[in-house]
Amino acid sequence: MILVIGGAGYIGSHLVRELVETEQVVILDNLSTGHEKLLIKDAIFVKGDLGDSKVLGDIFNTYPIKAVMHFAANSLVGESIKDPYKYYQNNVASALTFLHTMLKHDVKNVIFSSTAATYGIPNVDIIDEACSNQPINPYGRSKLMIEQILEDFSIAYGLNYIVLRYFNAAGAHISGEIGEDHIPETHLIPLILEHLLGLRDSISIFGSDYDSKDGTCIRDYVHVTDLARxxxxxxxxxxxxxxxxxxxxxxxxxxxxxxxxxxxxxxxSGLKATRIYADRRPGDPAKLVASYKKVKSELGWDPKFTLEEIIRSAWKWHRKNGGNK
Structure with a gap:
């Protein structure tokens, strides 16, 4: 069985939907940012926190867990600057509790969801895994801390891990049944689609003087189902x-x-957006684009969805759910 921590969240729920095809799955989620409606019926659900050693111990004692997949982290950059305690408590301290508990139960395999925020503001056009990690906010630093802890635990305790650094997850399941539903929403594509649905008055563009062909910053988008694969x-x-x-x-x-x-x-959508230009946000890099050559070479992964397909899947979900707002 595979334990998926944060399996009721956006990316975790899409992973579980794919994973139940081949594995038995236990989901641990406190539903603080996840949604019960995103839970997959074929998975076992336990409501609880990854920092609760008793809940974790009960799971490991009850189910034959052979690996853990970790998706449970606070991930809002702005919030992490305003409330760093929350980020170091949940993203680092609670993660230490779950790592200690799994090792105590002799479970030594973990897949860890990380972020391109570990790179900070890189001085290269295309970012590969050899680029230096210089995060510029508590969110990125908290993720990098766990990456470093995983490395140390591997040396000391025989922990086996793979870290996956996401760039911009986007889109919705092709069925239209599950999609991106954050409260508050901060991601560009759902913000645009909510505006086009009439749920927001306009879409704000932060910075129009970047070194790009239209002056706005550049990002790399990958479909959430491609991430799950x-x-x-x-x-x-x-x-x-x-x-x-x-x-x-x-x-x-x-x-x-x-x-x-x-x-x-x-x-x-066939609809017209109202664009409002605003000042740059502090710490926003001009360009963040990933090299995925390593994962393609070593794991055979290629993103299958085009940007248009990403947006079409998200639009399908948002129209069906009215943004759920």
Whole structure:
């Protein structure tokens, strides 16, 4: 059985939907940012916190867990700056509790969801895993701390891990049944689609003087189901002893400006957006684009969804759910 911590969240729920095809799954989620409606009926659900050693102990004592997949982290950059305690408590201290508990029960395989925020503001156009890690906010630092802890635990306790650094997860399941539903919402594509549905008055563009063809910053988007497939490939490689104790970027290798994303959302929806230009946000890099050559070479992963398909899947979900707002 596989324990998925945070399996009621956006990315975790998409992973579980794919994983139950081949594995028995136990979900641990406190539903603080996840949603009960995203739970997959074929998985066992336990409501609880990853920092609760008793709940974790009960899971490991009850179910034959062979690996853990960790998705449970606070992930809002702005909030992490305003409330760093919350981020170090949940993302680091609670993660230490779950790592200690799994090792105590002789479970030594973990897939860890990390972030491109560990790179900070890189001075290269395309970011590979060899780029230096210089996070500029508590969120990125908290993720990098766990990456370093995993490395230390591997040396000291024989822990086996694979770290997956996401760039911009986007889109919804092709069925339209589950999708991106954050409260508050901070991600660009759902913000645009909520605006086009009439749930927001406009879409704000932070900065129009970046070094890009239209002056807006550039990001790399990858479909959430492609991310789920990457996790399963990583899990299989880890369990079979083919790969361990390594880091992979997950992105598309292509960058799109904010205005290009809005243009495509308009094209997919047939609606026109009201764009409001605002000042740059502190710490926003001009360009973040991933190299995924390593994960392609070692795990055989390629993103399958185009940017248009990403937006079409998200639009399908948002129209069906009215944004759930």
């Amino acid at each position: 990457a996790h399963i490939l990583a899990l299989n490689a880890l369990m079979r002893g083919k790969k361990k104790n390594t880091v992979y970027n997950l992105g598309s290798g292509k960058g799109y400006s904010v205005n290009e994303i809005i243009d495509l959302c308009e094209s997919v």
